[in-house]
Amino acid sequence: MTKDSAVPVEKRSAYRRTRNILLLLIALLLTVLLIQLVLNLLIMPRMKIGQVLLESTLPFSDETLLGMGGITGQANYLTLNEQELQLKYESYPLVRKAFIQKQFPNTLKIVLYGRSPLGLSFQEEDGHIVPIVFDNQGIIIHKGKLEDGLDLPILSGIRFGPVSEGLALPEILQPFFQNMEKLQADSPVLFNQISEIRVNKKSDKNFYLTLFLSSCTTPVLATPDLNDMLLKKILLVMDVLKNKQILKDIEYADFRSDQVVLKMREDV
Structure with missing residues (x-):
């Protein structure tokens, strides 16, 4: 075979290789499209959420909690977006944190952590006094009529604008709320001794x-860093003054420093 006759053979060989590669790519593309078609028409419609594992600290029925997330018997396992469902649950004021997990082949696990009430306050709206309940982060978790038996300290001295569930109280109060949460968790008996807390603003960043x-x-009078040791001291001193029957002569007791200051009434 001469050199000139070898060239067309090489071209034909390259052409066949190119054609085979193109045919292979077309076959792969058709296979992917076929798989996608089978998935969309046959498999996906059948992959419904068959079981929901629900855990919650919220005072609602399972039916209500599932309804909050829009979970129905028609929910599809493959198309359900875990992050979107988590954000949907956490958009509710009473939900502090939501955990969502799909478990193959048809199970959905939902864990909801509710907000715990820390205190309550009151605001005036249209000539009416409206109670609001807030949690340890200062998030308003309830507005309106209170449940029977709800026993929480009242927070006063704060001026509110229009409020609704899900909004937060002033950020300056956050450290104080954290102290109150710790006191409520570690020393509930001491915490229940507080009936009202009035916030006295000294500046934009300071209050007592x-x-x-x-x-x-x-x-x-006390500082915002209220803790169980300080509250024990307050209760002990006030109990001593009560036993000595001189509380009626005291205008207020100041515990903002190490030395307790008693302000006597001027008319005594």
């Missing part, structure tokens, strides 16, 4: 507290 205790009517 006026406490009203269930055991006496004499106001107590």
Whole structure:
């Protein structure tokens, strides 16, 4: 075979290789399209959520909780987006955190952590006094009529604009709310001794507290870093003053420093 006759053979060989590659790519593309078609028409419609594992600290029925997430018997396992469902649940004021997980082949696990009430306050709307309940982050979790038996300290001295469930109280109060949460968790008996806390603003970033205790009517001044040791000291001193029958002569007791200061009434 001459050199000239070898060239067309090489071209034909290259052409066949190119054609085979193109045919292979077309076959792969058709296979992918066929798989997609089978998936969309036959498999996906059949992959419904068959079982929901629901855990929650919220005071609602399973039916209500599933309805909050839009979970029905028609929910599709493959198309359900876990992150979107999580954000949907966490958009509710009473939901602090949501955990969503799909478990193959047809199970959905939902864990909901609710917000715990820390205190309540009141605001005036259209000439009416409206109660609001907030949690340890200052998030308003309830507005309106209170449930029977709800026993929480009242927070006063704060001016509100229009409020609704899900909004947060002023950020300056966040450290104080954290202290109150710790006190509520570690020393619930001491926490329940507080009937009202009045916030006295000194500047945009500073304030002090006026406490009203269930055991006496004499106001107590304290710093925002309220803890169980300070509250024990307050209760002990006020109990001693009560036993000595001199509380009626005291305008207020100041515990904002190491030394307790008693402000006597001017008319005594």
